[in-house]
Amino acid sequence: MTLQTSVASAEPYIPGRARSEVARKVLLYSLYLFIAAIFFVPFLWTLTTSFKTIPDSVNVTFWAHPWTTEAWHTLWTNYDFPTYIKNSLFLCAVIVTCNLFLSALGGYAFARLRFPGRELLFLLVLGTLMVPDQLRLIPIFVMMVNWGLYGSFTSYILINLVSAVNLFFMRQYFLTIPRDFEEAAKLDGAGYFKTFWRIMLPLALPAMAALAILQFQGTWNDFFWPLILFGQGNPSHYTLQLGLAELHFNYGTLWPEISAGAVIAIVPILIIFLVFQRFFVSGVVSAGVKG
Amino acid sequence: MMATPTATEAAPSRLSVTLRGARLREAGWGYGFAVVPLAVFGLFFIYPLGYAIYISFFHWGILGKIAPGTGTFNYAKVLHDPVFHTALKNIAEYTVAVVPLEMALGLSLALVINQKIRGRNFFRSAFYFPSIASSVAITTIILYIFSQNGLFNHIFGFSKDWFGDASTIGWGIVGMNAWTTSGTVMIFYLAALQAIPDDVYEAAALDDTGAWRTFWKITFPLLKPAHFFCLVVFGIGALKLFDQPFLIAKGASGAPNYSTMYPILYIYNAAFGSSDFGLAAAAGVIYFIIIFGLTIVERLTVGRQEAA
Numbered sequence: 001m002t003l004q005t006s007v008a009s010a011e012p013y014i015p016g017r018a019r020s021e022v023a024r025k026v027l028l029y030s031l032y033l034f035i036a037a038i039f040f041v042p043f044l045w046t047l048t049t050s051f052k053t054i055p056d057s058v059n060v061t062f063w064a065h066p067w068t069t070e071a072w073h074t075l076w077t078n079y080d081f082p083t084y085i086k087n088s089l090f091l092c093a094v095i096v097t098c099n100l101f102l103s104a105l106g107g108y109a110f111a112r113l114r115f116p117g118r119e120l121l122f123l124l125v126l127g128t129l130m131v132p133d134q135l136r137l138i139p140i141f142v143m144m145v146n147w148g149l150y151g152s153f154t155s156y157i158l159i160n161l162v163s164a165v166n167l168f169f170m171r172q173y174f175l176t177i178p179r180d181f182e183e184a185a186k187l188d189g190a191g192y193f194k195t196f197w198r199i200m201l202p203l204a205l206p207a208m209a210a211l212a213i214l215q216f217q218g219t220w221n222d223f224f225w226p227l228i229l230f231g232q233g234n235p236s237h238y239t240l241q242l243g244l245a246e247l248h249f250n251y252g253t254l255w256p257e258i259s260a261g262a263v264i265a266i267v268p269i270l271i272i273f274l275v276f277q278r279f280f281v282s283g284v285v286s287a288g289v290k291g
Numbered sequence: 292m293m294a295t296p297t298a299t300e301a302a303p304s305r306l307s308v309t310l311r312g313a314r315l316r317e318a319g320w321g322y323g324f325a326v327v328p329l330a331v332f333g334l335f336f337i338y339p340l341g342y343a344i345y346i347s348f349f350h351w352g353i354l355g356k357i358a359p360g361t362g363t364f365n366y367a368k369v370l371h372d373p374v375f376h377t378a379l380k381n382i383a384e385y386t387v388a389v390v391p392l393e394m395a396l397g398l399s400l401a402l403v404i405n406q407k408i409r410g411r412n413f414f415r416s417a418f419y420f421p422s423i424a425s426s427v428a429i430t431t432i433i434l435y436i437f438s439q440n441g442l443f444n445h446i447f448g449f450s451k452d453w454f455g456d457a458s459t460i461g462w463g464i465v466g467m468n469a470w471t472t473s474g475t476v477m478i479f480y481l482a483a484l485q486a487i488p489d490d491v492y493e494a495a496a497l498d499d500t501g502a503w504r505t506f507w508k509i510t511f512p513l514l515k516p517a518h519f520f521c522l523v524v525f526g527i528g529a530l531k532l533f534d535q536p537f538l539i540a541k542g543a544s545g546a547p548n549y550s551t552m553y554p555i556l557y558i559y560n561a562a563f564g565s566s567d568f569g570l571a572a573a574a575g576v577i578y579f580i581i582i583f584g585l586t587i588v589e590r591l592t593v594g595r596q597e598a599a
Contacts, residue, residue, distance in 0.1 A: 029408075029409075032403055032408070032414060035400075035403070035418075036413070036414055036417040036418065038470075039417045039418055039420065039421055039470075039474075040417050040420065042432050042433070042436055043420070043424075043432070045436065045442060046432050046435070049435070058440040058441075060442055060445040060446070102327055102328050103328065105324045105325070105328070106325045106327070106328035106329070108324060109320075109321045109322075109324035109325040110325065113317055113320055113321035113324065114314070114317055114318065114321065115317070115318035115319075115321030115322055115325075118321065121329060124329070124333075124337065125328070125329070125332055127336075127337070128332045128336035130583070130586075131337070131339070131340050132531065133531070133555075134531070134533075134554070134555045134558050134575050134579070135340065135343050135575045135576065135578075135579045136339045136340075136343070137558060137559070137562070137571075137575065138343055138346060138558070138562055138572040138575055139338075139339035139340075139342035139343045139346060139572070140335060140339055141568075142342070142346065142351075142355075142568060143339070145353065145354070146355075158331075158335070159331075159335045161327070161328075161331045162327070162331050162332075164332060164336075167328055192316075192317070192320040192324075193320070217423055220425070221423075221424075221425035221426065221427075223425070223426055223534050224533060224534065227537075232563065241425055241426075241427045241428075244427050244428065244431065245538060248427075248430075248431050248434075248538065248541075249541050252434075252541075253438075255435050258431050258435065259431075259432070259435065261428075261431070262431050262432050265424075265425045265427060265428040266424045266425065266428050269423055269424060269425070270420070270424075273416070273419075273420065273423055274416070277412075277416065280419075280423065
């Protein structure tokens, strides 16, 4: 970003340049705004469509005419969206909590505690990153059917208890914390768990915040595994994404209802994104660098 | 990963008994802390890898083996299936089209954001946002906008059902995913751009090099590691295409006319459409080998390029 200033200050002053400079700026910003519009107008369009009537949804007017909350009402009463939202929130809460705790615990062990076979086991953890979902799909489905867990929330929670990416992320963060803290705790006679729980975990809060946000996003948006594990079963277990997909499959032209569903699917992520933007960016970059 | 020398290793030997106790204790806690994550990875990643290979050698239905016989017949069937060939052809075309497109878009967006412009945060949020919205929401929104009576046709005067026609559907998916993924690509390029030291540009400014030339002669070559990184990460990512074609075709049948048939949909369809889990597992193993091979090739060539 310092590029512009340094370039500008290196240029000699030319009379009459100011006006062309302004024109150039206006042009440039219009272009940027146009590009930005391509990125967010579809979402605004969806939002207003969710307040339209069905015949109005195929008109190309931005504002709904007339405004109606009928689509929202239908989602609530006819399509059981409150259950889907509850299911999604429940799974997110459980999975985020488990991932926070287990990846911090495991990450700390691999970062700081010495035990025989640690390097080998850590390679195994990283190796899981190479096992793709399309290969796990069949065996995990078969396992869940055999264990009588198919179609239950337990099946989905079990396979998502902790991920290698999260554990790796926490390990890297613990490695950056100076050892002095633990040594001080040791001198005070604190045991391993107490040192981890009272000293290290509070120090790792920024990493845990980033992890929680990215995991919430991942679980909230997940379509593949809920589809495999409860997509063909009881709709009472549908997540929001499955419910929205079902609505689209069965009533593909109920655009106001589908738009309202899409708005619900997007808004929590939008809010979290706007509030915690820096965690998203840092999390994405560091999670990607490991790949 | 490095073994850090600690006080314990340097300690005198008369303490060795208590030290061994301390070491055992530390190891015990280490295993204790790591055991649940390791169990999860073993049970739901490593074991399924072997189990998938095992299943692929049998006639396997929803409840287990359904017919006698062991052999490579599932592999033969997948490899000779014209639908699988179509799936591979489709994913190859998709990947070759989408990766350069999302990289070009992502880099352009990063260049916009990397300037000292007003409202940088606004632009960055706007560009990045489609990347984090759910695939289901994005796909339904795009289907709406590109439907026959949709916004796009109204604005540009077409009357085409873009996602209902076998000739445009693949390009539709390419466009949609390039749009949504470009924000993530942008974040990586932005990090790389900000790592370029300012004096490089100052030298260019002194030489009176124009902005366009500066970009192609200085910035673009300096971004080489980022180019290769994105090529690998988003290339592998593209091969995992599933949600969008599944939602557009309303299932894994590949409709219309196998234009939305991609490898993971083929696997899904073999399992949940035809209840042939052996075949699905074999297709999974074959596709895994293909992706794994490509990764190795990419790592080798890219690794060499990066070192150079």
